[in-house]
Amino acid sequence: KAGVTQTPRYLIKTRGQQVTLSCSPISGHRSVSWYQQTPGQGLQFLFEYFSETQRNKGNFPGRFSGRQFSNSRSEMNVSTLELGDSALYLCASSVAGGGQETQYFGPGTRLLVL
Amino acid sequence: KQEVTQIPAALSVPEGENLVLNCSFTDSAIYNLQWFRQDPGKGLTSLLLIQSSQREQTSGRLNASLDKSSGRSTLYIAASQPGDSATYLCAALGDSNYQLIWGAGTKLIIKP
Numbered sequence: 656k657a658g659v660t661q662t663p664r665y666l667i668k669t670r671g672q673q674v675t676l677s678c679s680p681i682s683g684h685r686s687v688s689w690y691q692q693t694p695g696q697g698l699q700f701l702f703e704y705f706s707e708t709q710r711n712k713g714n715f716p717g718r719f720s721g722r723q724f725s726n727s728r729s730e731m732n733v734s735t736l737e738l739g740d741s742a743l744y745l746c747a748s749s750v751a752g753g754g755q756e757t758q759y760f761g762p763g764t765r766l767l768v769l
Numbered sequence: 770k771q772e773v774t775q776i777p778a779a780l781s782v783p784e785g786e787n788l789v790l791n792c793s794f795t796d797s798a799i800y801n802l803q804w805f806r807q808d809p810g811k812g813l814t815s816l817l818l819i820q821s822s823q824r825e826q827t828s829g830r831l832n833a834s835l836d837k838s839s840g841r842s843t844l845y846i847a848a849s850q851p852g853d854s855a856t857y858l859c860a861a862l863g864d865s866n867y868q869l870i871w872g873a874g875t876k877l878i879i880k881p
Contacts, residue, residue, distance in 0.1 A: 659812075697873045697874070698858065698860070698871035699871070700869055711866070711868060753867050754800070754801070754862040754867050754868070754869050755800060755801065755867070756818070757815045760812040760813040760815075761812055762810065
């Protein structure tokens with residue numbers, strides 16, 4: 656079974672731009688969670704989608720948004736990029752989600768904002 | 770507010786040694802405690818998940834314990850190997866908001 660895939664793997668943007676990251680979960684998984692990892696703040700939960708609905712949301716500004724499609728693929732969007740948005744963005748998938756079961760992570764998208 | 774701490778931040782041991790990684794959390798109202806490893810360029814891999822009602826979980830050379838009353842979890846690695854070199858992270862899942870709160874990780878180096 657193919658693992659979780661994330662595209663693109665690397666991205667360079669400038670302040671003020673917007674960016675869209677994509678995550679394809681393992682086949683049969685309906686939950687996709689997104690995390691941000693930075694050297695200063697570590698790993699932080701962004702949001703979780705299940706069956707095309709946002710089920711849970713972390714403490715991030717509204718510039719961070721996401722969506723999930725009927726095939727469970729998910730995208731996250733960051734608008735009006737700031738230098739502090741430079742980070743590794745990880746997505747994870749699971750069958751039912753809610754953090755109550757094993758999550759499978761993709762390799763991440765490394766975003767650099769200049 | 771839940772806080773998860775991992776000490777030490779880095780650890781270097783010779784191959785073959787048994788070792789313990791520590792994780793502490795401030796709020797005992799957790800649904801589960803999870804251990805992951807992170808390899809450079811490869812994302813995170815789930816190692817063990819301990820439900821709040823459990824005391825420990827084992828997988829191969831790994832054993833994780835959970836003591837909710839003291840707010841502590843440990844990950845025991847037996848007979849360490851160079852392939853165990855990675856950053857190990859623990860994360861606590863809150864039993865009300867179902868959000869994982871992560872520790873900063875312990876970077877483990879196993880010397881051949």
